Amino acid sequence: MADHVKSNKDGFTLDKLLTLLGDIDSQPDWRTPATKACAYYDGDQLSEAVRKVLRDRGQPEIVHNMIGPTIDGVLGLEARSRSDLMIVADDENGDDLAKALNEKFKDSWRLSHADRACSDAYASQLKAGIGWVEVTKNPIPFAAPYRVKFIHRREVWWDWNAQEADRSDARWMLRKKWLDLDEALATFPEHKEILKNSVNLWEDFYNTVDKEHVDDHALHSAWHDSQSWTRGQSEWLDQTRNRVLLQVIYYKVWKRAHVIKMSDGRVIEYDKNNQIHQAAVQSGKVTLEYAAFPNVREAWFVGPHRIIDRPSEAPGGMYNLVPFIGYQKDASGEPYGLISRMVPAQDGINARVIRLNYLLQARRVIADEDATQLSDKRLKEEIEKPDGYIPLNPERKNKLKASDALSIQNDVGIAAQQFNLMQNDMKLIQDTAGVYNSMLGQDSNATSGIAISNLVEQGTTTLAELNDNFHFSRNRVGDLLLAYIIEELKPQNNVQVTANRDDKAKRKQIVLNQPNESGKRDNDVARWKGHLALAPVKATPTYRQQQATLLSNVMAQIPPEAQAATMPMFVELMDLPNKEEFLATLRQALNIPKSQEDMSEEELAQAQAQAEKAQAMEQLQMQEIQGNMEKLALEREQLKVKILELQKKTETEEVKDDKLIAETEKILSEVRRSNAEIAAMKSNVQANIQQQLDAIQV
Secondary structure, three states: OOOOOOOOOOOOOHHHHHHHHHHHHOOOOOHHHHHHHHHHHHOOOOOHHHHHHHHHHOOOOOOOOOHHHHHHHHHHHHHHOOEEEEEEOOOHHHHHHHHHHHHHHHHHHHHOOHHHHHHHHHHHHHHOOEEEEEEEEOOOOOOOOEEEEEEOHHHEEEOOOOOOOOOOOOOEEEEEEEEEHHHHHHHOHHHHHHHHHHHOOOHHHHHHHHHHOOOOOOOHHHHHHHHHOOOOHHHOEEOOOOEEEEEEEEEEEEEEEEEEEOOOOOEEEOOOOOHHHHHHHHHOOOEEEEEEEEEEEEEEEEOOEEEEEEEOOOHHHOOOEEEEEOEEOOOOOOEEOOHHHHHHHHHHHHHHHHHHHHHHHOOEEEEOOOOEOOOHHHHHHHHHOOOOOOOEOOOOOOOOOHHHHEEEEOOHHHHHHHHHHHHHHHHHHHHHHOOOOOOOOOOOOOOOHHHHHHHHHHHHHHOHHHHHHHHHHHHHHHHHHHHHHHHHHOOOOOEEEEEOOOOOOOOEEEEEOEEOOOOOEEOOHHHOOOOOEEEEEEOOHHHHHHHHHHHHHHHOOOOHHHHHHHHHHHHHOOOOOOHHHHHHHHHHHHOOOOOHHHOOHHHHHHHHHHHHHHHHHHHHHHHHHHHHHHHHHHHHHHHHHHHHHHHHHHHHHOOOOHHHHHHHHHHHHHHHHHHHHHHHHHHHHHHHHHHHHHHOOO
16 A cells, blocks of 8 residues: 555554454444443433333323432542542652652643543443543643543544553554544644545545646555545545544554663663663673563554554553543453443333323223213323313113223322332442442431441442552553653753742752763653652542541540640641641640651751750750769768767777767768768659650650
């Protein structure tokens, strides 16, 4: 085939595209039940045959939609328990780099409205069984640099043999998107002639070739492709609105080549033309290995015309499409959501409601042929009227009883049974989904707070599989966005990033890719060791409110001095303007010291100076106490010598002088006083040491 891509003549050809579309046609039809499930959520639950019967009966099309509120309750749980994503390093050496990347990531996540895209994908996951999120660079220069967008399931096809949860092992993914002609011309200006001729079915091309008789026309190959296209024209061309279908195929090309393994664990493809790679291999600092690995490419088709075939813009060999899958059938792998389990019960509810309304208005008429002179149509009309008038035929054969000639019956007694069955179906809706009234904020049989909490916890456990799949896919979206950020930062030097901008005490300037004297770069994102984990951090107002309630209950049971110490923790969970200033004022009023992690550099220096001053004062106090203890010990020894002298004098002279006894008692009293002072000093020293030990923060 003739190709319009100069860069790659051997990429994804038209024959490969036709083979891929044939593969799509042979995939299981899971989209029809998925569309039905979404229709049930929207309240479109009655088939055309049922509607026709209701119209013939004159009944309203009544639908008691129980699926919608139940799914809305689950979606509300996701919004209420939503968590932020925070980048953490695998080791301590990358803390500053992780903090800087975290600030970049948070800004990109917020500006690209990634939470909304993931929330929409979660809704599609619950309803249809699968939703998609696309992460790309934003082609609009005036918007945010990255685009995180929810993609409808009707626009995406993938390799059905893929097994991974994120379909990262798929050989190909296909994205379809309708473009108006003016948008397509502005996006692909180098192919405007092909696009224009495709929309008008190459009529201008025919006229040009017929008049000029030129067989080697520049568009001859494109015309040939359009003629060899075997698919329906309506699949890619909408002449009514002048639209064309853009098909982007992301496909893997496997290759076997040399790779370099770094000492820090990084692996890159070896480039024999790169002098740095050659020098690294010759020096023996890196390991050169031969390995097989895939590269992801993307081919863009407008109908049969391939206009782009290039390496994928998604970094790291990743697809820029991330699936959010609910459940999968074991036999075929077809995705399905929560609604598909609820459809039978919902059909039962609608059938009971229709039946109940019909029983309340339906009448069974048993009459003789000559019971009345009214026509059948007029008789039915009079029966349905609350004040209907039905004159009996005076010439009727059966004249004994009017009820024998004409009997009107209804089945109101069966209505109670139908109502009970409907109540069971309504309960079955929630039981099948694993959602209970307490989770939806409705009344339930549980009366105590513990019982209600247990029901909510039980429902959360029932939805654990869905939510676990959602969090996995959401983290993959974060991984992909982070890979884009790192790829963009690699060629830049001296990137200034302000970490902890909302906290003046923790605010810090970090420089990424800063060249140093050794010729390398500090905080180099290209040399980042290990991986970046996306750790969930609860950040919703509801979660903070729950934590504040639990903390207030604990604070009510602890001593007042402990309440003052925990007050800053309580304020941290509140949504207050200028919260950091309020916390600083509160700590100062309560004389609560900050932790070292919350201190600025000036506060750390001031705290260190105060600690050194306190340590010097403590050393002086200890020296003074030690001197007093030595002085008392010396006086004690002197008193002991005096006592010995008096005892010897008493024994030699054998006198019992009252004066001598009084002197001895006085000396003994001084000895006891000295012992008491020494003991008190020892107690004070031990208490001081214990106080210092208690002040040490582990």
